[in-house]
Amino acid sequence: MKVIVNIQLxxxxxxxxxxxxxHALSSLKFNEVxxxxxxxxIILDINESDKAKAEQRVTTMCDELLANTVIEDYTIEFPxx
Amino acid sequence: MLVAVAVxxxxxxxxDTKYAFEKLGAEVVLVFHKEEKLPEGTDLVVLPGGxxxxxxxxxxxxxxxxxxxxxxxxxxxxxxxxxxxxxGFQMLVEAKLLPGAMKRNESVHFISKFHPLKVVANDxxxxxxxxxxxxxxxxxxxxxxxxxxxxxxxKELYANHQVLLTYCDEKGNMQNPNGSIDAIAGICNxxxxxFGLMPHPERAIxxxxxxxxGVKMLQGxxx
Numbered sequence: 001m002k003v004i005v006n007i008q009l010x011x012x013x014x015x016x017x018x019x020x021x022x023h024a025l026s027s028l029k030f031n032e033v034x035x036x037x038x039x040x041x042i043i044l045d046i047n048e049s050d051k052a053k054a055e056q057r058v059t060t061m062c063d064e065l066l067a068n069t070v071i072e073d074y075t076i077e078f079p080x081x
Numbered sequence: 082m083l084v085a086v087a088v089x090x091x092x093x094x095x096x097d098t099k100y101a102f103e104k105l106g107a108e109v110v111l112v113f114h115k116e117e118k119l120p121e122g123t124d125l126v127v128l129p130g131g132x133x134x135x136x137x138x139x140x141x142x143x144x145x146x147x148x149x150x151x152x153x154x155x156x157x158x159x160x161x162x163x164x165x166x167x168x169g170f171q172m173l174v175e176a177k178l179l180p181g182a183m184k185r186n187e188s189v190h191f192i193s194k195f196h197p198l199k200v201v202a203n204d205x206x207x208x209x210x211x212x213x214x215x216x217x218x219x220x221x222x223x224x225x226x227x228x229x230x231x232x233x234x235x236k237e238l239y240a241n242h243q244v245l246l247t248y249c250d251e252k253g254n255m256q257n258p259n260g261s262i263d264a265i266a267g268i269c270n271x272x273x274x275x276f277g278l279m280p281h282p283e284r285a286i287x288x289x290x291x292x293x294x295g296v297k298m299l300q301g302x303x304x
Contacts, residue, residue: 009184013229016187016260065146068139068175070182071229 003058004077007067008039082107085123089114089144094130101283105303114147125162125302128169140225141171163275170277178275181230187260191224198266199249202242205273209301216253217294219280226279228261243268
């Protein structure tokens with residue numbers, strides 16, 4: 001089963017990379033951009049057919065390693081294959 | 082005085098750290114990350130600088146699960162003294178031995194230069210030889226050194242004298258190179274046996290290299 005984990009800095013935590021990219025977009029005259037936030041995506045292929053169990057395991061993975069929950073939020077998605 | 086310096090794949094400051102503590106009269110042993118025990122009689126564990134596990138995922142995110150880190154965490158929880166420098170500080174934060182988190186520098190650049198630091202608290206082993214308000218000239222070298230902690234956590238740090246060092250200019254006025262909350266450069270835990278800082282005192286122990294202000298800091302552990 002494929003599982004997609006999206007990790008981004010929590011709201012209110014300054015994202016310097018996003019700010020730098022926003023600045024670059026502005027200098028390219030993409031003035032419609034209000035804000036840029038950069039995160040990361042981790043794609044897992046796991047041996048589990050039960051979606052609920054998979055979600056529980058991946059949540060533990062996020063809390064223990066994949067995300068730093070002091071500054072980061074994460075979402076778990078199951079893409080339609 | 083026995084100092085154990087932990088070495089992870091990607092660590093690159095272990096020899097400088099060993100050299101610095103030997104110069105101060107300590108016996109120093111390098112301990113590989115696959116070891117499960119610290120040497121018998123260890124007085125201080127140092128987690129040195131570098132790029133453990135290539136900084137993959139986040140700085141120090143993977144190092145905290147190394148076999149030796151279990152021993153280091155037990156050692157710290159039993160009151161043993163632990164010092165984390167740069168990547169070592171990031172490990173202590175990731176392992177939750179110190180509060181807060183480390184973010185990418187606000188400028189997004191890697192910073193490598195001498196930077197003045199102000200001593201904020203000296204009622205601890207590490208900075209006992211320094212005076213409050215004293216300005217020390219120590220090199221910094223990091224890309225992810227922007228210290229973050231929420232407001233409640235910050236209040237607690239100040240209340241317990243856990244903010245040890247802040248970045249400043251040569252006169253001691255606040256100057257923030259990386260966007261750390263309150264320009265914080267180093268902290269300790271509530272029990273004051275676990276210390277972390279982004280700057281490198283082990284690189285400032287001889288005048289010929291630009292400063293020996295690091296001697297005064299590291300000596301706190303020797304006395």
